[in-house]
Amino acid sequence: MSAQAAAPPPAAEGARARRLTERVFRVRELGIIVAFLALVAVTGILEPRFLEAGSLRNLALNASIFAILAVGQTLVLVTRNVDLSVGSVLGLSAYFAGDLLSNHQGLPIPVVFLLGIALGAACGLFNGILVTWGQVPALVVTLGTLYMFRGLAFLWTNGTQVNAETLPDAFLNLGTDSVLGVPFLVLIALVVMLAVGQWLRDYRAGRELYAIGSNPEGARLAGVRSERRVLTAFVLAGALAGLGGVLFTARFGTVDATAGFGYELTVIAAAVVGGVAIFGGAGSVYGAAMGALLLGTITSSLIVLKVAAFWQQAAIGALLLLAIAFDRFVALRVEAALRRRSARRAG
Amino acid sequence: MSEPIIALERAEKSYGAVRALRGGDIALRPGEVRALVGENGAGKSTLVKLLGGVVRLDTGTMRVDGEAVDFHSPTAARDAGIAVIYQEPTLFPDLSVAENVVMGFHPLGALRRIDRGAMRKEVKGLLDRLGVRLDPDRPVRGLSIADQQIVEIAKALSFDARVLIMDEPTAALSGNEVERLFNVVRALREEGAAVLFISHRIEEVFSICDTATVMRDGAVVHDARIADMTPDDMVRRMVGRELSALFPKQDAQVGEPVMKVHRLTREGVFFDVSFEVRAGEIVALAGLVGAGRSEVARAIFGIDKPDAGHVEVGGRTLPPGRPLAAMRAGIGFVPEDRRQQGLVMDLSIARNATMTRTGALARGGLIRSGAEDRLAKEWATRLQLKFHRLADPVGFLSGGNQQKVVLAKWLATEPKLLILDEPTRGIDVGTKSEVHRLMSELAGEGLAVLMISSELPEVLGMADRVLVMHEGRLTAEIARDDADEESVIRAATGQVQEAAA
Numbered sequence: 062m063s064a065q066a067a068a069p070p071p072a073a074e075g076a077r078a079r080r081l082t083e084r085v086f087r088v089r090e091l092g093i094i095v096a097f098l099a100l101v102a103v104t105g106i107l108e109p110r111f112l113e114a115g116s117l118r119n120l121a122l123n124a125s126i127f128a129i130l131a132v133g134q135t136l137v138l139v140t141r142n143v144d145l146s147v148g149s150v151l152g153l154s155a156y157f158a159g160d161l162l163s164n165h166q167g168l169p170i171p172v173v174f175l176l177g178i179a180l181g182a183a184c185g186l187f188n189g190i191l192v193t194w195g196q197v198p199a200l201v202v203t204l205g206t207l208y209m210f211r212g213l214a215f216l217w218t219n220g221t222q223v224n225a226e227t228l229p230d231a232f233l234n235l236g237t238d239s240v241l242g243v244p245f246l247v248l249i250a251l252v253v254m255l256a257v258g259q260w261l262r263d264y265r266a267g268r269e270l271y272a273i274g275s276n277p278e279g280a281r282l283a284g285v286r287s288e289r290r291v292l293t294a295f296v297l298a299g300a301l302a303g304l305g306g307v308l309f310t311a312r313f314g315t316v317d318a319t320a321g322f323g324y325e326l327t328v329i330a331a332a333v334v335g336g337v338a339i340f341g342g343a344g345s346v347y348g349a350a351m352g353a354l355l356l357g358t359i360t361s362s363l364i365v366l367k368v369a370a371f372w373q374q375a376a377i378g379a380l381l382l383l384a385i386a387f388d389r390f391v392a393l394r395v396e397a398a399l400r401r402r403s404a405r406r407a408g
Numbered sequence: 409m410s411e412p413i414i415a416l417e418r419a420e421k422s423y424g425a426v427r428a429l430r431g432g433d434i435a436l437r438p439g440e441v442r443a444l445v446g447e448n449g450a451g452k453s454t455l456v457k458l459l460g461g462v463v464r465l466d467t468g469t470m471r472v473d474g475e476a477v478d479f480h481s482p483t484a485a486r487d488a489g490i491a492v493i494y495q496e497p498t499l500f501p502d503l504s505v506a507e508n509v510v511m512g513f514h515p516l517g518a519l520r521r522i523d524r525g526a527m528r529k530e531v532k533g534l535l536d537r538l539g540v541r542l543d544p545d546r547p548v549r550g551l552s553i554a555d556q557q558i559v560e561i562a563k564a565l566s567f568d569a570r571v572l573i574m575d576e577p578t579a580a581l582s583g584n585e586v587e588r589l590f591n592v593v594r595a596l597r598e599e600g601a602a603v604l605f606i607s608h609r610i611e612e613v614f615s616i617c618d619t620a621t622v623m624r625d626g627a628v629v630h631d632a633r634i635a636d637m638t639p640d641d642m643v644r645r646m647v648g649r650e651l652s653a654l655f656p657k658q659d660a661q662v663g664e665p666v667m668k669v670h671r672l673t674r675e676g677v678f679f680d681v682s683f684e685v686r687a688g689e690i691v692a693l694a695g696l697v698g699a700g701r702s703e704v705a706r707a708i709f710g711i712d713k714p715d716a717g718h719v720e721v722g723g724r725t726l727p728p729g730r731p732l733a734a735m736r737a738g739i740g741f742v743p744e745d746r747r748q749q750g751l752v753m754d755l756s757i758a759r760n761a762t763m764t765r766t767g768a769l770a771r772g773g774l775i776r777s778g779a780e781d782r783l784a785k786e787w788a789t790r791l792q793l794k795f796h797r798l799a800d801p802v803g804f805l806s807g808g809n810q811q812k813v814v815l816a817k818w819l820a821t822e823p824k825l826l827i828l829d830e831p832t833r834g835i836d837v838g839t840k841s842e843v844h845r846l847m848s849e850l851a852g853e854g855l856a857v858l859m860i861s862s863e864l865p866e867v868l869g870m871a872d873r874v875l876v877m878h879e880g881r882l883t884a885e886i887a888r889d890d891a892d893e894e895s896v897i898r899a900a901t902g903q904v905q906e907a908a909a
Contacts, residue, residue, distance in 0.1 A: 264522065265514050268514065271500070271502060271503060272500045272507075272512075274502075275503060276500045278498065279498035281462075282460075282494060284482045284483035342500065342502035395550075396550055
């Protein structure tokens with residue numbers, strides 16, 4: 062091709078492409094960090110108590126459970142599915158953990174965690190089986206199980222609640238204790254985020270989740286065992302919701318059948334604000350976790366600033382729209398850049 | 409004769425009530441490039457999907473190295489050394505070129521983590537072998553169709569395939585890219601691999617293949633050495649009847665200019681493009697894939713906004729970037745990608761065919777389905793559409809008949825100018841000549857036609873005038889009598905100095 066003479070050498074082109082993709086990635090997550098810092102700064106100026114250690118600590122604690130759920134949701138979202146049942150699963154697991162500890166005082170705490178996670182995983186398995194083998198759209202399946210799991214929680218609790226007094230202190234301390242100055246809850250959220258993030262980035266199974274979300278038919282033809290992978294994503298999302306449930310009980314102590322009510326929408330909003338594509342194929346757990354932190358911070362700062370509850374909802378909605386508009390803007394810019402680059406290469 | 413690497417014997421496959429394949433016998437031997445030809449709907453794709461492990465046999469036998477096998481997944485076929493390039497795009501637009509190539513088979517390092525360095529190196533090597541300079545790290549989204557095809561080919565070559573099956577790999581490629589692909593095919597043949605090559609371009613089949621399998625109506629009807637066949641003979645066996653002349657352009661009275669394009673420019677895509685199209689004239693826009701032809705068409709129709717220049721229709725300047733205005737001015741646009749851009753695959757034939765006329769069909773805002781059906785039926789008859797019911801989803805039709813629906817949609821608007829982007833891509837020989845006859849007929853009635861085509865015989869056979877683009881610029885304007893393969897190719901590869909305005 063005579064065009065090759067006009068094109069830059071391959072190495073330069075490769076470097077530029079890397080810069081481009083890196084820049085987009087950084088911009089996406091940087092944007093959330095900047096928004097977060099700006100929010101904290103503005104709130105801190107208007108209400109200095111917001112910046113006190115205890116307040117910031119609460120901020121991180123509140124965001125932790127949402128971040129864990131958002132990480133799980135990301136796994137499902139990248140496969141072009143969605144899990145609406147996570148709030149209900151969290152409620153079920155939270156009551157389960159509280160009930161176990163109240164009635165079996167001697168039970169080791171790690172066992173409670175494992176059982177809570179297993180319960181969540183079982184719920185996720187149920188979702189996953191209906192989605193993959195049943196070939197029912199995830200939106201419908203998890204909308205059904207959203208009500209079903211919540212209903213089960215009501216049946217089980219029978220109007221009662223678990224009180225903090227009946228729970229062992231060692232367990233409740235987990236909700237507030239720190240390891241080397243970092244709250245235990247935050248530590249768990251970080252570990253979950255990093256582990257899942259690595260898995261999605263550096264392991265075949267993780268990359269295949271993106272492939273499935275990007276082009277389901279293409280993934281099948283490439284020999285990806287899509288059903289097994291999607292099932293795995295649902296089980297993991299369920300397990301993380303189960304973990305979230307146990308942590309919920311540890312943090313709040315008092316648990317009834319409404320624990321985690323409405324969490325699913327906040328979690329999906331967090332993932333989308335964090336740059337996870339709702340139609341699959343793109344996004345990272347880091348973005349989703351940061352999205353959870355940002356949403357939690359907005360709520361807290363509006364409370365601190367004594368803004369009416371209605372505005373809190375409106376602010377979250379506005380942030381969501383802003384994030385989507387931003388994504389669209391970036392996508393168009395990148396597309397234009399790639400087009401110009403292709404055009405230069407082709408001639 | 410050596411033992412076949414893979415063979416199908418009396419293979420049958422039905423999808424519900426449709427018998428897609430009722431007599432599939434084919435054998436692929438080492439060092440053989442075999443053509444698989446037949447009209448759309450002849451069962452070629454079904455046969456490919458069987459060999460690729462995408463669907464399973466109803467009856468019959470599949471043998472690999474003489475042993476009976478049953479591929480229950482694409483992975484099983486791959487493990488047997490069979491690589492398939494499918495017709496439909498199988499790429500992941502969100503992921504990088506490199507990941508697309510190695511998906512599911514990433515090179516692994518310590519702790520079974522993906523070794524990105526090795527992955528990049530491996531893919532770079534494959535792309536070099538194909539002779540293309542494509543950045544392995546860039547996302548696939550935004551790649552041209554030709555480049556996407558290259559990625560598909562790299563994907564198929566990413567493991568040591570003993571059998572390479574290519575379902576219309578050249579449909580989106582231009583001349584030199586096809587030649588590069590053929591060099592790879594020849595190299596594989598030298599190494600003792602078997603290649604199955606599916607194409608609607610008969611001249612390609614004769615230039616690269618050793619043997620040919622001809623299919624018609626779900627069965628293999630002929631199996632012979634290419635040397636023992638002629639192109640006419642092959643086409644006759646494919647359609648089972650004599651074909652009239654392939655490109656029946658009749659002379660038409662050329663009238664006043666219908667459209668004038670003035671110095672149209674879109675930064676980085678095409679530059680300073682000026683030409684006109686007259687009533688009753690078919691003007692071909694020729695050039696290599698990526699020369700900017702489709703982009704010019706999109707800008708004329710108002711899908712993309714040009715950075716400079718303007719378009720005049722009937723003496724009035726079109727507002728840029730407004731497809732609706734272009735439609736009102738009498739332009740119809742049959743896009744390159746029929747499945748994505750030309751049709752709504754899940755909607756009925758009737759709905760698709762009348763989509764441009766919903767305003768005229770509506771009374772008080774409600775579309776009258778009776779009027780819709782009448783209009784659709786009228787065009788279906790005029791275009792000899794082969795269909796079961798007008799209420800069927802348009803996706804049920806074969807490629808050629810889908811294209812007729814797109815044509816009906818635009819002809820129903822009674823356009824003054826029709827832009828056809830690759831009007832016969834992926835269409836079987838019989839329907840192709842029907843589309844050509846229709847184009848000629850419409851030009852005879854005074855319609856101005858701007859046709860983009862990568863097939864030289866089509867360009868030379870149909871066009872009154874050939875405009876050639878190279879790297880975003882018009883490099884030649886050639887009258888019908890002066891146009892031949894050499895003059896067009898020379899202009900398309902930029903071996904002409906000055907554009908004839």
